[in-house]
Amino acid sequence: MCTCASGEHDEGAGLGWGEPVTAGVRPRTSRAAAPEAIISADKASSWVYAEEFLAEDDAVLAARERAAQLGAGAVPPGTGAALSVLAAAANARTVVEIGTGTGVASLYLLRGMPADGVLTTIDAEVEHHRAAKESFAEAGIRSTRTRTISGRALDVLPRLTDAAYDLVLLGLTSGGVLEAAPEYLTQAVRLLRPGGVLVVDHALWHDRVADPARRDEATTAVRELGRAVRADERLLPALLPVGDGLLVAVRR
Numbered sequence: 001m002c003t004c005a006s007g008e009h010d011e012g013a014g015l016g017w018g019e020p021v022t023a024g025v026r027p028r029t030s031r032a033a034a035p036e037a038i039i040s041a042d043k044a045s046s047w048v049y050a051e052e053f054l055a056e057d058d059a060v061l062a063a064r065e066r067a068a069q070l071g072a073g074a075v076p077p078g079t080g081a082a083l084s085v086l087a088a089a090a091n092a093r094t095v096v097e098i099g100t101g102t103g104v105a106s107l108y109l110l111r112g113m114p115a116d117g118v119l120t121t122i123d124a125e126v127e128h129h130r131a132a133k134e135s136f137a138e139a140g141i142r143s144t145r146t147r148t149i150s151g152r153a154l155d156v157l158p159r160l161t162d163a164a165y166d167l168v169l170l171g172l173t174s175g176g177v178l179e180a181a182p183e184y185l186t187q188a189v190r191l192l193r194p195g196g197v198l199v200v201d202h203a204l205w206h207d208r209v210a211d212p213a214r215r216d217e218a219t220t221a222v223r224e225l226g227r228a229v230r231a232d233e234r235l236l237p238a239l240l241p242v243g244d245g246l247l248v249a250v251r252r
Contacts, residue, residue, distance in 0.1 A: 204245025
């Protein structure tokens with residue numbers, strides 16, 4: 001029996017990112033969409049189709065191979081395509097990437113940016129930057145379009161200018177980022193201009209975030225980061241189920 005004073009259920013009560021739905025409570029989307037549009041047995045095949053929708057060229061494939069050799073993370077094709085679109089939609093001339101790897105995500109970002117756009121990419125591993133520079137050279141990216149900074153990102157970010165960037169990509173698998181996610185979020189929002197775009201990769205954390213039974217430290221940290229983005233009145237967020245999850249938000 002409903003205990004609400006109005007006699008109706010509050011359909012949004014208790015609903016959170018990765019939280020279970022209370023019995024008798026429906027997501028707000030249930031009024032606008034048929035159940036089969038929300039839960040489908042074909043979701044997995046649709047995800048695979050989306051990931052393979054655009055073929056990767058030789059430069060990206062070579063960067064991906066370097067990542068495999070070094071044991072560095074690399075965004076999947078669907079995430080990369082989304083990064084290109086986001087960079088293009090924001091007309092992003094100034095971009096900060098936290099977690100360079102071997103340059104897979106960097107290449108996707110650069111392809112969406114204008115020809116005069118500059119990518120500042122930060123990674124603690126010098127070897128990663130060497131590999132990324134090879135990737136940039138193979139792709140024909142001019143050296144003036146990238147600024148690689150080696151070091152711990154939390155030491156580097158405070159030196160960057162407030163509200164001077166069009167897009168900030170936060171890679172949660174980059175060393176130390178997840179453990180200090182609130183600090184990274186604070187820095188990322190500070191760097192964005194009004195209308196700038198925040199992007200957080202691995203926002204579904206290996207499909208664990210959506211499972212309420214998963215309570216390990218890493219999954220909980222990703223959930224809390226998502227809630228912090230959602231609760232920040234300066235940000236207009238959305239969670240995209242591409243790759244391992246892409247949390248995006250526009251700075252108001």
